[in-house]
Amino acid sequence: MFSEGLFYAFSVLAVLGALGLVLFRHPMRGAMSLVVTMISLAGLYSLLSAKLIFVLQLIVYAGAIMSLIIFIIMFLNIQDNDLPVEEKRFAYTAGGIVVLIPVVYFLIKIAGTIPGVEATIVGSGFGGIKEVGLVLFQDWLLPFEIVSLLLLVTLVGAVVLAGKRRVGK
Amino acid sequence: MEHTANYIGLIPLLPLVGAVVIGLMHMFTCTGKAFSEKLYGALACVGPVLSFFLALVVFFHLRDLPVDQRHLTHNVFTWFAVGDLKVDMAFLVDPLSGLYLLFVTFIGSLIHIYSIGYMAGDENFGKFFCYLNLFLGSMLILVLGSGPVVMFVGWEGVGLCSYLLISFFATDTENVLAGNKAFIVNRIGDLGFVLGMSVLFWAIGSGGFDYLSLKANTHLLTPGVGIAVCLLLFIGACGKSAQIPLYVWLPDAMAGPTPVSALIHAATMVTAGVYMVARFSFMYAHFTTAGTIVAWVGILTALLSAIYGMFQSDIKKILAYSTVSQLGYMFAGVGVAAYSAGIFHVFTHAFFKALLFLGAGSVIYALHHQQDVWQMGGLKNKMPRTYMTMLIGALALAGFPPFSGFFSKDEILFMALANGHTGIWLIGVLVAAMTAYYTFRLIFLVFHGTPRNQEAYDHAHEAPAVMTVPLIVLAAGAALAGVLNLPALFGGNMVVSTWLEPSLTEHHPHMSHGVEILAMLASVVAVVIGITIAYKKFGQGAEEPEFTGFAKLGYHKFYVDEIYNAVFVQPFKGIGSVISRFLEPNVTDSFVKFATWIYRKAGTSFKALQVGYVRVYALYMVIGLSLMSLFLSQSIN
């Protein structure tokens, strides 16, 4: 019941963080609340015995990606008057929620049909680096390679995009 | 003499070959160095003359046959055969077509010869003779055809040639319009012909679609169908032979060269309708109602065009209306079942009308294409031969005894009376008086009195021999042809009628000689009255009067042309432009326009949704997702 308590705590934090992202006007605040969500999610992963993903979530997402985003936001030095004017933001949000309610309702209904396995005991190796690594390099080798290729392409693409200013002159 | 029949096919073929040869020669040389006129003239006359001699051979062969076997058939090839319908390109010579053959080739040849003189110097000399030969070939096909379909070939062929020849001087729009009118009006008649043939075929044609088989099967026709066929065919005859209401083309057709008027619009083509009714005499005699209608249409046409003829000033128009009027007589004849009389009138009319036209042509030629009778006068001294021959023609046309027209016309009138059509007889006598009046009005105005146009008079001269010789030959025919059918009253034995007997279905009513003499006297008196009035008014020279009242109506032909124009021609043109200006773009196009309009409208409406913001597109996606969810969540529990 400790784990349930943790689950609810993390859940509430994650949702609050997401709400913050959607509702804050300044992207910096949104980014900070997203970080909250990321970390709460990491906690949830640990509750699901996904050790490797827990670590990666913290390092890659909350660490690397979010720092990159925040870095860029700060780099652009965004002032309040740089931000788009979003007068009817809350009205839009309300409308969006109305549109989304059926989706949520439907998906939750679907989720309810899945047999809920109550806290089975998994082996201590579950979610460890070795197990994930075995699956990754045996069954998922080709997708893995493709993803690495994708990363390479991205690298090149980022360089090209960023390098444009020199060419321009 | 078995093989004589095989010559029959050659008779129409020779002029046709001539037409092709001359046509090709002309076609390839007319923009460059042309062949000499002599060559064309010789080539043009070869076909008709040879045809004439062949016709003679066939004719005499036919005469040697026993009366009940007098028909020669030459089946050249099967033209087409579909289902029950079998049409042979076959030619039939029997007494009727034999007689026709003879005078068509004879007069045709004469007019060819005459034309060499008349057309001399025309730049389209070759073309003219090509058409003329083509015409003669078509006419011979019409006459010789062994069944209605083959007849129709010639029927349309002569219509085409008529068109080509009327619009021969085609640089002048008027002439071409006259040609168009002739062709189109003829086509209206042809529609009747085609429909009549079709009805006839479905009724009795499966037993063979030629005259002999049709004649044998006539009794199978029900009266309704029979009368329908007769009337439909008569519509065709109306078109070709210029009867009410389709007569309007013939006066305009005088736009063609004068020999054409003589050949086509007097002697041969226009009588095709009479020939056709006589050919189908087995039907018209069987269904007398149809015959009576034919007779009445004919006599009314005769009356109407005689009225027109009395007021015309163009020499050729006067003759044209007299032609229409005489055609009316012929139809009255064949309508009252006096087929041989009708055909005999065709025969005599061919002579005297050709003569009158050629004489008129000679006058026109002499006066350098002056056609207005009010510009002529006193020409009898300058052109004695023309005058004499035309006088004979006029007497024959007026029906003055003993010229040919008297016998033929009188036979028709007498038969009308004898068969109980007193009304037709009365009108006929009246028309006879009118005919005499306008004919001699023409003669007096042209040849008597004093010259009205001195300059033209001074230049006038007698035509060359190549033109006058045919005139003399025709004059002899016009004067004497009547002898061929001398009625018993004058000690004759009706040679022509007896000869035609096997081809026609007619019966001779018996009436006392007393009535016959009285009838004859009546018409002679009418003629004399007509001539006297004409002499009184025009014999000493007269000036062109101002027409008023009825005369004005008559001069303007009761405005029939204008009425036709307003009732038929203009509305059609109007409908045409309504269709192409309004209906086509706005109504029938509206299907496709509506379809494209819907697409375009839908496109512009949906365009408003394409705001260009990615998030809005995402919103659409989500809305779709939401709707799908709403729909799908129904189906879960």
Place this chain on the structure above:
Amino acid sequence: MFEYALSVMIFLPILAGLALVLFPLRGQVARTVGLIVSIVILFMGIEMFIGFTGTSGMEYVQNTPWIESLGINYALGVDGISLLVLMAAAILYPLVFFVFDTRTKGFYGNLLIAQGAMIGAICATDMVLFYVFWEIMLLPIFFMIGLYGGANRLAATLKITIYTIAGSLLMLAALVYVGVSYHQQFGKWTFDIVQLSALDLGGGYAVLAFIMFMIAFAIKTPLFPFHTWLPDAYTEAPTSATFVLSAIMAKIGVYGIIRFVVPVFEIEFARFAMLLSLAGVVGMIYCGIAAISQKDMKRLMAFSSASHMGIIALGVFCMNVQALTGTLFQIAAHATSTGVLFLFVGLLEQRMKSREIGDLGGIAYRAPIFATFFAIAMLASVGLPGTNGFIGEFLIILGALKFSPFIAVLAGTTLIIGVCYMLWMFQRVFFEKTNEKTAEFQDLTAKEMLSFLPVILLILAMGIFPQAFIKKIEPAASQQVAKLFAMSQAQVADTAVPVSDQNNHKN
């Protein structure tokens, strides 16, 4: 070798056309290739016509399974019904390459592809195969009008494309319906037309399918009121494309009705025959009157062509052997006369740079040979005896009279209307006075004359000796009519039962 003749006739032009489109060649080379191919096809066509025995069955049959699971075959054959249409497609083509030499290779390529597709559509005895060729046919036309047409070509192209595609889709749906109902009734798949004619269709869906088929063919023919694409397309298309459209492609519409609609939908056909024939006749009159007021010579010809198609289609709906034979004959006759007339108009346009009737005049004096040829083609078009136009029209009117006197009278007015617009046009173009424009008009060159002469002679020969053609098509026509009668008479008691039958017995 000759047993594959049909395949050769289909695919030789298509492949040659594709080659012309794909390889870089000069226009003149392309034209030579096209000429050679079309002459080869011409000789094969003549050989085929001579070898055709004229019994009522299929000849030169070829049958190879194509999509076996659906019973679709690559089935080709020629019988009396398709013979003259095939001849029209095979024989007239060299003219196009002979006379006009200013086009690019793409144009010639498209022309060839169109020929192959048309021959394919004519010879196909499998409905699906027919449909395939039918669709291929449209493509070259699309390019020829859209790329090489006149000033308003885009609108015209869109119009013809929208119309024909709409028709084709309806036909496809109906075709599927026919295939499925055959499967339901006989438990196997086939689209072979001979087997499909055994179908016994009925009910609302059959009527619907029939209407869909008819609309597709009515658009192509075109029947009133589906004709509106025609004046635009014919006028805007380059002369050769107009020639292909009017002389051959329009006929395939009528041919399609005879070949595919009549055998399958006998009952519906008999039921709608009156309405359809009325559409044919009304279209004839309507287009004829519209032609009178045209100022553009090509547009006038376009309306004239539409008007004649009304009469040709009428022959199909009259359901007797005379009318059907008349239609089949008239298909070929009209192909020669109208095709040549369109080519002549093209020549005029090429020389005078104008098609306006008002601009022309007096050409007969400048160009007697041209005028004579034109006049012969024109007279054939108005149905003068001695030319091939008469035989067909006469047979159709004759047959129509048995079908319905009312229709026959209306149909007969074609004799008058045709003459009206043609003569009026002839007067204003060839007669009257020459103006400064036409004074320079060149007569046909020797080459042009030699290429037109055979067709002109054909027009006359078909008019004078039609029996040579009719005897090859008549058996098939009478068989078709007999079948139609056997099927429909039982069901539709009140359809024109011939009066003359009784007379036949008496005779």
Place this chain on the structure above:
Amino acid sequence: MIQDYLILSIILFCLGILGVITRRNVFTVFMSIELMLNAANLAFIAFSRLHESMDGHVLAMMIMAVAAAEAALALAVVILLHKHKGKLDTNVFSLLRG
């Protein structure tokens, strides 16, 4: 128990959608997408736990890799856009307007 994780995943995902469709700030939109990716990841992990198989983990890793790649590129694009237009408003970019 797994349902709870899934429901959380759904809620987070929908909040991400909400961010994408209601906000005009480029950064917020971009981060909302990140949020949606994370929601998916959570679902993967939850299912992986349910089936006791490692495949979900692998997929989650790959998503992270893709997200990283996307972040790098998208941020480069954002910088470029900001440089050209000087704005962070997605409304500026409306070339797709019909």
